[in-house]
Amino acid sequence: MSNPTRRRHVLDLDDVDAGEISAILETARSMQEVLGRLIKQVPALRGRTVVNMFFEDSTRTRISFEVAARALSAAVINFSARGSSVEKGESLIDTVRTIEALGADVIVIRHAEAGVPHLVAQAFGGSVINAGDGRHAHPSQALLDLFTIQARFGTIAGLHVVIVGDVTHSRVVRSNLWGLTAMGARVTLVAPATLLGPAAFWRAIWPTVTVTTDLDRAIAGADVVMALRLQQERQDAGLLPSLGEYRRRYAITAERLARAAPHAIVMHPGPMNAGVEITPEVATTAQSVIEAQVANGVAVRMALLYHLAGEA
Numbered sequence: 001m002s003n004p005t006r007r008r009h010v011l012d013l014d015d016v017d018a019g020e021i022s023a024i025l026e027t028a029r030s031m032q033e034v035l036g037r038l039i040k041q042v043p044a045l046r047g048r049t050v051v052n053m054f055f056e057d058s059t060r061t062r063i064s065f066e067v068a069a070r071a072l073s074a075a076v077i078n079f080s081a082r083g084s085s086v087e088k089g090e091s092l093i094d095t096v097r098t099i100e101a102l103g104a105d106v107i108v109i110r111h112a113e114a115g116v117p118h119l120v121a122q123a124f125g126g127s128v129i130n131a132g133d134g135r136h137a138h139p140s141q142a143l144l145d146l147f148t149i150q151a152r153f154g155t156i157a158g159l160h161v162v163i164v165g166d167v168t169h170s171r172v173v174r175s176n177l178w179g180l181t182a183m184g185a186r187v188t189l190v191a192p193a194t195l196l197g198p199a200a201f202w203r204a205i206w207p208t209v210t211v212t213t214d215l216d217r218a219i220a221g222a223d224v225v226m227a228l229r230l231q232q233e234r235q236d237a238g239l240l241p242s243l244g245e246y247r248r249r250y251a252i253t254a255e256r257l258a259r260a261a262p263h264a265i266v267m268h269p270g271p272m273n274a275g276v277e278i279t280p281e282v283a284t285t286a287q288s289v290i291e292a293q294v295a296n297g298v299a300v301r302m303a304l305l306y307h308l309a310g311e312a
């Protein structure tokens with residue numbers, strides 16, 4: 001496996017162009033081959049230490065980064081704020097410096113506050129991967145979404161991707177917008193006005209994006225339908241009249257999915273509010289690639305770790 005890029009951090013996809021995304025996805029395909037072997041391990045990161053620092057809950061991202069690092073033979077430390085000196089008042093930056101002194105090469109960090117991974121990257125001498133910061137960015141999720149789309153269609157360019165749900169609180173949507181538009185997809189964002197934000201905001205950053213509150217119109221002929229989780233933990237009260245009203249207008253149901261292209265795939269970054277933004281029937285239909293997204297997360301995160309910390 002070659003390592004064509006040598007970047008230090010992955011904090012978002014805003015500074016990752018189509019060529020670099022393609023190189024990461026190609027490496028992820030090689031990693032997928034490794035994961036298909038009886039012995040799912042290569043020595044690419046032997047002697048390196050990856051520290052997972054999750055200050056916000058996670059199942060998929062945390063476990064898949066751990067599985068990925070172990071498959072590359074790295075040592076893995078799972079830092080938990082609870083029980084650490086953070087509880088005695090040690091600052092985040094002092095914690096990072098301590099972890100560096102203890103030999104960390106890569107920090108994978110999730111935090112509820114946007115921008116924390118960027119701060120950590122300034123203080124840490126190794127590499128930092130943003131595993132999700134506030135509503136800002138979730139680059140490894142966007143890359144595994146791109147990988148999953150490319151695996152199904154062979155390409156991303158020219159596809160119509162409809163992203164529907166709690167757009168305004170979603171870090172997944174922001175990183176996906178960088179990645180999908182860089183790779184030539186056409187993206188439509190759909191949400192109730194209170195969960196969408198001003199169209200001018202989205203178009204100022206991503207001029208090709210379409211923004212609408214009308215899911216039934218937007219979904220017609222779509223190649224990819226990506227439902228987003230309703231993030232009730234990040235919402236102020238009063239953004240929705242009721243969950244029932246939200247379901248009626250924005251849930252991905254079998255009837256709505258029938259309006260998309262016959263070959264359309266259904267995605268969701270997880271965790272799902274089944275029966276709210278997506279029906280259980282759609283989540284498990286043959287068109288759903290939700291489980292493939294989770295599985296692909298390991299290969300894509302192996303590729304990211306390899307690109308940052310593997311041999312040049």
Ligand code: CP
Binds near residue numbers: 060
């Ligand atoms: N998609 C995602 O980030 O899931 P987790 O919160 O379980 O990591």
